Amino acid sequence: MASWFRRQRPRVEAPTLTPRDTAAGALRVDLAELAPAPDSFLGQCAALHLVFIEQLTAAMANAPRVADKDALARVAGVVFERYRGFTAELERLQLDKTDVMTPHLDSVEEFKRRTQGGEWHEQVASAHVAIGFLTDFWIRLAAGLPGELRGRVTAALTGGDIDGPMHRILERAIAANPTLASRLALWCRRLVGDTMLQARSALVLHGDRSKDEAQIEPVFTELIAEHTRRMDRLGLTA
């Protein structure tokens, strides 16, 4: 297991990474130096968003309540809009969707298979954890895209609200059945490993292990901190 799995390690200041202001004003380290070229970035990101749509639609189909079906359909709609944003960039760059997405299909399919929940609450938790973590990740990775593309991709990645509605679905479900909390906490802990592996697969490493880790470490520390806050808000131990 790579060292960035040890989330207890204290936050490292990485001088080679550019901190930048975010909407929330928080300091975010980014992954600019490890970002793939636009074709690979957009291809993997688009393929992954199709998997998110599948996850959300499966959860929608199995939702016992109409209100949850409706909320999950709307979240899938937001993901679809983001997907449409990435494919619009592919068209702008005159890149062929098939060429750029095909190399990533096996990897995202495997990710989907490994994070597929057995029942409804797990399916919702999977989508919440995976979309939350990976969106945070791809926003940081977008720092490595050239100029205007970076801005438009970041806008696509942050368009609409996903975290809020997903949180409310789970919050209500846990309140209605408090015994869910410990089961979902375990499930989410399992998920985060596969989710991090999916994220890491997008990075273009230099091959110099210590240099790579020095760049990756602070970002994943921060991503795990955000994941932990996401779990905390639900009263789940991350």
Next chain:
Amino acid sequence: MASWFRRQRPRVEAPTLTPRDTAAGALRVDLAELAPAPDSFLGQCAALHLVFIEQLTAAMANAPRVADKDALARVAGVVFERYRGFTAELERLQLDKTDVMTPHLDSVEEFKRRTQGGEWHEQVASAHVAIGFLTDFWIRLAAGLPGELRGRVTAALTGGDIDGPMHRILERAIAANPTLASRLALWCRRLVGDTMLQARSALVLHGDRSKDEAQIEPVFTELIAEHTRRMDRLGLTA
């Protein structure tokens, strides 16, 4: 089997139904007199569109080609926009989504189960046949909605293009593998019965069998003619 299943019966002119012009200029009979109240109309129509999204997303997940995944995702996006249109009308009427959709969940779920294809081509054909037929049906049924609601619901039901992309996916698949044609023709013939039952379940009948049939018959004759044209365009015997 009700008489409206016998599609060979000659077209009956039904003086009680109002013919109206369509975009294509064709004469369309409608189902105004058998239409349910707005709450039931919108509830069933919305629940059914969630099932369409599930069908399309399952087909997207199983599509072997990126181009088909992309096309199916976009069609699901169109269906979602239509769904959003129906739920916007529910909000406008201050109707609760749960109240109006819940009574229809079992029926649309059963419909989904019965029309679920075993493999990818069948899944795409199911979505094409079901969405095509039922959209034609709901457009005619919308004639029974009051004034402005009718216009907005019809606009939602006709927003975006679904038939075109679905046709092209199947056309290409059949061209690539001509032995598919006879299998899909049989599959679609099976589907249409369940699809017609789902449509019929939305009608509010007078209880006078001969009067009801006189109103239903010409509409279903026309719907089956449209279904047959849809199959013909694919070179499939309906």
